[in-house]
Amino acid sequence: MTAKILILPGDGIGPEIVAEAAKVLECLRQDHGLDATLDYGLLGGGAVDALGEPYPEATRRQARAADAILLGAVGGPQWEALDRPLRPERGLLAIRADLELFANLRPAMLYPQLASASSLKPDLVAGLDLLIVRELNGDLYFGQPRGIRTLDNGEREGFNTMCYRESEIERIARVAFAAARQRARRVCSVDKANVLETSELWREVVTRVAGEYPDVALSHQYVDNAAMQLVRAPKQFDVIVTGNLFGDILSDCASMLTGSIGLLPSASLDARGKGLYEPIHGSAPDIAGQGVANPLATILSAAMLLRHTLDKPEQAERIERAVGQVLDQGLRTLDIMADGMTPVGTQAMGDAVVAAL
Ligand code: NAD
DSSP states (O other): OOEEEEEEEESTTHHHHHHHHHHHHHHHHHHSOOOEEEEEOOOSHHHHHHHSSSSOHHHHHHHHHOSEEEEEEOOOGGGTTSOGGGSHHHHHHHHHHHTTOOEEEEEEEOOGGGGGGSSSOHHHHTTOEEEEEEEOSOGGGTOSSOEEEEOTTSOEEEEOOOOOOHHHHHHHHHHHHHHHHTTTSEEEEEEOTTTOHHHHHHHHHHHHHHTTOTTSEEEEEEHHHHHHHHHHOGGGOSEEEEOHHHHHHHHHHHHHHTSOGGGOEEEEEOTTSOEEEEESSOOOTTTTTTTOOOOHHHHHHHHHHHHHTSOOHHHHHHHHHHHHHHHHTTOBOGGGOOTTOOBOOHHHHHHHHHHHO
């Protein structure tokens, strides 16, 4: 059946990097038998300008009808002064909530060609290949009540609610164990069970779910220790599963182990495997329109889309091999430049990947 892919270029460098990923998908469509249609829609600041909302009804309909979505990035200084509900980033939260995208998969793998770009010593990161599975629909980011209130003595107090239901923990744990089965069969669950009741339940439920996956080894770490271990000995991890807040922080930390934010893709999946795929970086307004952004994270997001939602692992590998080849050829955008190399622009990088395909 023909798969429907919705492309949301977004703001800033979004349209530039997405154009290169679309070229790659077009190439697979025309030359390698990918049966898919590509449709385009608006999300973020551009959607506010055109239709008055960051996640307009038209996009909602397109997103619900699509099998998978590829997003560039949203946001920029020109929309920062808007009321909160109109800010581009709200569009992102809205589409995640609307499509119930509860599982955020963030691989952090080091291309051997880029070992010197990591902030850690090369021997600590050589061969690094870890996957962070972050719960995306719960925790402090969505828990009620929340707000800023004024106390009897006139002082103001900010408050949020950390909460997880058993069913929410079970479903994210299953995603992590299933992912581990495709990898090195190790899951490390990260929590703060020594202090937080929410984490106490998290640990209990993850341990129970582990019983369904006897072939996968489960370990637990407190989040403070996990943060330390990520920069001390990151290769000890295969799959890390954690809640929304801890995952937000740890996944950004893990991304830097690989040297560049411009290289890492991500997936946000619902219970049926439908997903929104996007690079982990933002809209980079500082370099937007200059043709220098690295499109590889977005191109690799398209590979994840083919693997996780369209079940086309061979097409995904084709893209990943092509990216490896262009790095082997010494092609580098500015963010991953090393001494003695000549930088290429966004389009030239995309063209090189297509040529390698
Ligand atoms: P950012 O990720 O956009 O940029 C951080 C730094 O990394 C910048 O110096 C930028 O030039 C560089 N960079 C990012 N992507 C790059 C690429 N592909 N190639 C080369 N260099 C790249 O983060 P920020 O500056 O904190 O945020 C900018 C805007 O993006 C804000 O409006 C923010 O809200 C938004 N944002 C959106 C998303 C998303 O859409 N998922 C995620 C994070 C931030």
